[in-house]
Amino acid sequence: xxxxxxxxxxxxxxxxxxxxxxxxxxxxxxxxxxxxxxxxxxxxxxxxxxxxxxxxxxxxxxxxxxxxxxxxxxxxxxxxxxxxxxxxxxxxxxxxxxxxxxxxxxxxxxxxxxxxxxxxxxxxxxxxxxxxxxxxxxxxxxxxxxxxxxxxxxxxxxxxxxxxxxxxxxxxxxxxxxxxxxxxxxxxxxxxxxxxxxxxxxxxxxxxxxxxxxxxxxxxxxxxxxxxxxxxxxxxxxxxxxxxxxxxxxxxxxxxxxxxxxxxxxxxxxxxxxxxxxxxxxxxxxxxxxxxxxxxxxxxxxxxxxxxxxxxxxxxxxxxxxxxx
Numbered sequence: 110x111x112x113x114x115x116x117x118x119x120x121x122x123x124x125x126x127x128x129x130x131x132x133x134x135x136x137x138x139x140x141x142x143x144x145x146x147x148x149x150x151x152x153x154x155x156x157x158x159x160x161x162x163x164x165x166x167x168x169x170x171x172x173x174x175x176x177x178x179x180x181x182x183x184x185x186x187x188x189x190x191x192x193x194x195x196x197x198x199x200x201x202x203x204x205x206x207x208x209x210x211x212x213x214x215x216x217x218x219x220x221x222x223x224x225x226x227x228x229x230x231x232x233x234x235x236x237x238x239x240x241x242x243x244x245x246x247x248x249x250x251x252x253x254x255x256x257x258x259x260x261x262x263x264x265x266x267x268x269x270x271x272x273x274x275x276x277x278x279x280x281x282x283x284x285x286x287x288x289x290x291x292x293x294x295x296x297x298x299x300x301x302x303x304x305x306x307x308x309x310x311x312x313x314x315x316x317x318x319x320x321x322x323x324x325x326x327x328x329x330x331x332x333x334x335x336x337x338x339x340x341x342x343x344x345x346x347x348x349x350x351x352x353x354x355x356x357x358x359x360x361x362x363x364x365x366x367x368x369x370x371x372x373x374x375x376x377x378x379x380x381x382x383x384x385x386x387x388x389x390x391x392x393x394x395x396x397x398x399x400x401x402x403x404x405x406x407x408x409x410x411x412x413x414x415x416x417x418x419x420x421x422x423x424x425x426x427x428x429x430x431x432x433x434x
Contacts, residue, residue: 159185161204195228292312304365366383407419
């Protein structure tokens with residue numbers, strides 16, 4: 110029987126990593142960011158769209174490779190200007206499970222996850238966040254849909270499961286920390302997102318605070334020493350933003366290879382991501398940098414590798430500057 114794993118950016122770190130929590134505060138050096146963020150532009154608007162494909166995995170000659178596709182969908186990030194010197198990041202993921210035996214009670218169903226996080230444009234300190242999961246009803250389990258809101262100014266967070274009463278807790282985090290929903294844009298902003306770079310940071314995971322009493326995790330981002338070409342096979346954007354191309358004409362930007370995991374023993378399988386080395390040229394005078402081009406997450410069933418499932422996220426569209434800007 111497989112272990113159901115929801116997307117880390119909408120559900121919880123614990124879904125992808127072995128527990129290694131650090132309580133109400135985690136020791137990490139104070140981070141500072143440059144005067145110019147990777148997404149800086151005269152009118153902040155950036156939308157990244159990714160295809161989502163989940164596969165069972167098989168081992169061939171000692172290498173893990175894709176076996177059977179289980180689901181498909183899309184992931185969208187939309188970053189926009191917010192009030193009072195803040196930015197707003199929306200996320201929406203829709204996943205449809207194929208009507209095949211391997212999906213069990215998931216077969217033929219569609220789940221939708223959404224989130225929003227508002228954060229300071231200069232320090233990236235979170236101001237508020239909200240998450241929701243509209244999970245289709247399964248025949249063998251209770252409805253796991255939920256909504257979650259976090260008010261960092263009031264130091265409170267409230268979780269409500271479908272059919273249940275709201276649960277509220279006090280946030281008691283010390284030092285510098287970031288919200289789980291910022292993760293992939295947070296890493297993008299790190300000055301150490303460069304060849305062979307690394308960065309420690311603290312991530313607040315509100316759902317884990319309720320479900321596992323683990324409110325925060327010390328994290329580590331590590332960057333590979335060599336850039337790699339990432340093929341964007343399903344690209345449908347109106348512009349190629351001056352990305353590099355493979356010999357067959359497929360967009361294949363050179364990218365930093367990044368892994369992120371809990372910083373400690375028994376950290377579990379890391380999340381892998383790639384970020385473009387070269388800028389995306391929007392206009393002759395405006396470019397964005399370090400756009401995430403792909404991401405990979407893995408989960409395992411109760412029988413170890415025999416239940417391995419991997420989800421691949423690949424950039425298929427990108428828009429910068431607000432419409433009619």
